[in-house]
Structure formats: C-alpha cells, structure tokens
Amino acid sequence: MVRDTEHELMGIIEDMLSVKEGRGPNGRVINEILDRNGNDPTRIVAILQCLQDRFGYLPREELYLISDLLGLPMNRIYHLATFFKAFKLTPPGRNTIKLCMGTACHVRGAGVIKDAIERYIGVSVGGTTADFRFSFETVRCLGCCGLAPVMTVGDTVHGKLEPSMIRKVLEKYR
Amino acid sequence: MRYTINGKKRTARGKMTVLEAARSAGIDIPSLCDNDYLEPYGACRLCVVEVREKGRKGWRVVASCLYPLKEGLEIRTDSKLILQHRKLLVELMLARCSGNRYVRRLAKRFGVKRPRFGGGDEDCIMCGLCVRVCSEIVGAAAIGFSSRGISRKVETPFGIDSSKCIACGACTYVCPTGAINMEYERVIELRKNEKEHMCRYTLMGFLDEAVCMLNYECARCEVDQRMRDRFDTHPAFAMHGRLRGAAAAGRVKRTGKKGVK
Numbered sequence: 001m002v003r004d005t006e007h008e009l010m011g012i013i014e015d016m017l018s019v020k021e022g023r024g025p026n027g028r029v030i031n032e033i034l035d036r037n038g039n040d041p042t043r044i045v046a047i048l049q050c051l052q053d054r055f056g057y058l059p060r061e062e063l064y065l066i067s068d069l070l071g072l073p074m075n076r077i078y079h080l081a082t083f084f085k086a087f088k089l090t091p092p093g094r095n096t097i098k099l100c101m102g103t104a105c106h107v108r109g110a111g112v113i114k115d116a117i118e119r120y121i122g123v124s125v126g127g128t129t130a131d132f133r134f135s136f137e138t139v140r141c142l143g144c145c146g147l148a149p150v151m152t153v154g155d156t157v158h159g160k161l162e163p164s165m166i167r168k169v170l171e172k173y174r
Numbered sequence: 175m176r177y178t179i180n181g182k183k184r185t186a187r188g189k190m191t192v193l194e195a196a197r198s199a200g201i202d203i204p205s206l207c208d209n210d211y212l213e214p215y216g217a218c219r220l221c222v223v224e225v226r227e228k229g230r231k232g233w234r235v236v237a238s239c240l241y242p243l244k245e246g247l248e249i250r251t252d253s254k255l256i257l258q259h260r261k262l263l264v265e266l267m268l269a270r271c272s273g274n275r276y277v278r279r280l281a282k283r284f285g286v287k288r289p290r291f292g293g294g295d296e297d298c299i300m301c302g303l304c305v306r307v308c309s310e311i312v313g314a315a316a317i318g319f320s321s322r323g324i325s326r327k328v329e330t331p332f333g334i335d336s337s338k339c340i341a342c343g344a345c346t347y348v349c350p351t352g353a354i355n356m357e358y359e360r361v362i363e364l365r366k367n368e369k370e371h372m373c374r375y376t377l378m379g380f381l382d383e384a385v386c387m388l389n390y391e392c393a394r395c396e397v398d399q400r401m402r403d404r405f406d407t408h409p410a411f412a413m414h415g416r417l418r419g420a421a422a423a424g425r426v427k428r429t430g431k432k433g434v435k
Contacts, residue, residue, distance in 0.1 A: 073309060073315030073318075074315070074318075074336075074338070075305070075308075075309065075315050075316065075317060075318025075319075075330070076315070076318060077331070078320055078331035078332065079318045079319045079320060082320040082321045082322075083319075083320075083321065083322050089332075
C-alpha cells in the first residue's frame with residue numbers, strides 16, 4: 001500500500017520534471033501530435049491545427065515545447081500562428097458567440113446587435129470575458145440569411161435578433 | 175549562358191539572378207531588401223525589371239532579385255513601365271512612412287512629391303532585413319513577423335522580451351529606414367547586473383576563453399570599440415560564415431530554395 005503511494009508520487013514528480021523533454025502530461029500529447037505528423041517541421045501548420053483541436057487554442061508553453069522539439073525557431077511559429085485567423089492564442093470562453101456580419105445580417109442591423117452583445121458581456125469583438133463565460137467573435141456568413149440578423153452561441157442558432165433580446169438569450173449560458 | 179540586357183548582348187557563367195547579372199553588367203537597379211549576405215526575399219519590389227524568355231512573345235514584370243538568369247533571356251531595366259512601377263512603389267512607401275527621412279530621400283530620388291494616399295507615420299517598410307539577419311546570420315531568430323495585412327509588424331514572439339535576443343544590434347544595423355533602434359538604456363541596465371546577460375560577443379562566437387575569460391556583458395568592454403574601429407561594419411557581417419557561438423548553433427538551416435517566405 002505504502003509502496004503503491006510512493007510509486008504513484010514518484011510517477012507524478014517524474015511527469016512534472018519531464019514536461020520539458022516532451023514526456024510529461026502535455027508533453028505526451030505534444031509528442032503524439034508530432035509523431036502523427038512525422039516530426040516534420042514543414043508540417044507545422046497541420047501540427048498547430050492538431051494542437052488547437054486538442055486545447056481549443058494554442059497554449060504558449062506548448063508552442064515553445066514544439067519549437068524545441070522540432071528545432072523550429074519560435075519566430076516562425078509565431079508568424080504562422082498570428083498569420084492565420086483560424087488560430088487563437090488565448091483560451092476561448094465556455095460559450096463562443098459567433099455573430100454573423102454577412103451582407104444580409106449587416107443590412108438587418110447586425111451592427112446594433114454587436115453593440116448590444118458588447119454591452120452585455122463587457123468585451124469587444126475578439127475578446128473573452130474575464131470569467132471565461134463568453135468569447136465573442138464575428139463571422140462572415142452563417143448561411144441562413146432568412147434568419148438575419150443571426151448568431152450562434154456554441155452550436156445553437158439564434159435568429160431574427162433584436163437588441164432587446166440579447167440579455168434574455170445570453171442569460172441562459174453559464 | 176547568353177542574355178540581352180537593355181539591348182546589349184552579354185554572357186554569364188553559372189547560376190545567378192537577374193539582379194546579379196545586371197550589376198555585373200554595370201547597370202544599377204535600385205533595391206532595398208537586398209543584401210549580399212542574405213537569401214533574396216523579394217519584399218521591396220523596387221528591383222522590378224521586364225523580362226522576355228526565349229521563344230516567348232510577351233514581356234513580364236518580375237522581381238530581379240528572385241528571377242534566375244536563363245539562356246536567351248531579354249531584360250529591360252529602365253523601360254517606361256518599369257520606372258512607372260518603381261515610382262508607384264516608392265509612393266506607397268512614402269504614404270506609409272510619410273515622416274521617415276530615409277523614405278523621403280528615396281521619394282525625392284524617384285521624383286515622388288506628395289503621395290496620393292493617406293499619410294501614415296510608420297518607419298518600417300516590411301523589407302524583412304532585420305528578421306532575416308537575425309535568423310540567417312546571427313542565428314538567434316529572436317524577431318519575426320506577426321499578423322498580416324495592415325496589422326503586420328516585426329516583433330518578438332508574443333511581444334515579450336525574447337530570451338533569444340543577444341542584443342547584438344545587427345537588426346538595427348541593416349534597417350534601411352532606421353525603424354529599429356537599440357534601447358541603449360536597457361543595454362546599460364543589462365551590463366549593470368553583469369552576470370544576468372551573456373556577453374554578446376561570446377554568444378556570436380568572436381570571443382572565446384582564450385581571449386576573454388569573462389562570458390557576461392561587462393560594463394567596460396574594450397572589444398566594443400575595437401570591433402567598430404576594425405570592421406567598419408556590424409560584427410555579425412564581418413564574421414559572416416565564421417560565427418560559431420551559441421547563437422549561431424541555432425541558425426536556421428538554409429533550404430536551398432530561393433525566395434522562401
């Protein structure tokens with residue numbers, strides 16, 4: 001019994017120590033991602049995509065780890081991570097609001113909706129609330145212009161919005 | 175390899191770019207982002223020329239620093255179209271950096287008076303010399319581009335002080351517009367708490383223990399002044415190809431491909 005606990009403890013310490021070598025808790029994930037991509041620095045974009053799938057964003061520590069393991073300078077990785085809009089460098093909130101700013105929604109007053117959302121959650125487009133409840137971004141077209149102005153929160157679609165509805169809609173999400 | 179440049183027939187041997195060929199023919203092509211020690215990059219586009227390949231009819235506008243010289247290539251470096259192109263490019267640069275004296279001097283040379291576009295007050299023209307020097311010559315790879323379009327800029331990863339930077343100043347040396355400057359106060363600060371920062375000359379590999387036993391930034395280093403007197407260029411360039419320090423160990427491997435962005 002005692003030996004088991006000791007064993008477990010040693011394991012934890014070992015894991016903590018070995019993150020840098022790419023063997024720790026996150027290190028293992030990173031190694032798996034890198035192996036899947038053949039440890040190939042030219043596949044860095046695919047690697048970043050895998051990383052974002054796993055964490056929801058690109059965590060800084062892990063990026064440095066990848067930089068070390070691939071021998072790819074951090075300035076190159078940072079260049080790519082900021083070049084593509086799809087990559088996020090900050091953790092997203094639990095609920096992602098995507099407000100459509102396509103032509104139809106724009107005409108039907110998406111701008112006013114945007115202001116209303118910003119007023120309710122207290123952060124502007126591209127931001128995440130301090131309590132990670134919401135992150136807010138705008139997208140071009142959600143493909144349901146009949147519901148304009150429309151937004152999605154997580155996977156749920158909310159259409160025919162009016163500024164006065166925002167509070168009621170967003171209240172439900174914690 | 176035979177080629178024609180501005181109507182004159184010439185021959186060349188070996189692989190070279192159109193820019194190199196033109197310069198060997200004594201024809202001046204303006205360029206900002208070109209540097210003998212660095213891979214061609216094609217960012218400033220000032221070196222545009224018109225070329226016509228053998229057996230083709232049309233002339234094409236290409237960046238001469240990236241375009242390889244081919245058998246039977248015809249080149250025009252100062253046609254009306256090319257001069258027009260260059261003038262527009264300089265005008266755009268002036269619109270971006272309306273207050274920068276180097277860009278203004280350039281504009282004067284190209285006869286651009288007032289840009290038709292809105293005046294920005296940037297200093298950087300995004301030629302990428304600093305970024306390339308940092309990774310290709312110094313090997314530190316401390317700075318890079320970030321974002322894109324109008325928000326593109328040169329910075330360290332995440333905009334925080336980079337531990338990779340050895341404060342060598344090569345980026346400030348190559349910058350054609352004086353957009354990057356040394357924060358001398360901070361360098362002095364670094365030297366005050368000596369042991370915190372490795373000596374940049376050691377990191378670049380100029381000095382080893384045989385010459386200087388200290389391997390941290392010293393408050394009073396004579397090498398600093400002597401380097402400047404001796405080389406009359408930045409130490410990193412003077413020692414190009416011979417850098418062997420810790421920084422150079424991380425140097426980006428050359429891919430052999432030209433014009434990798």
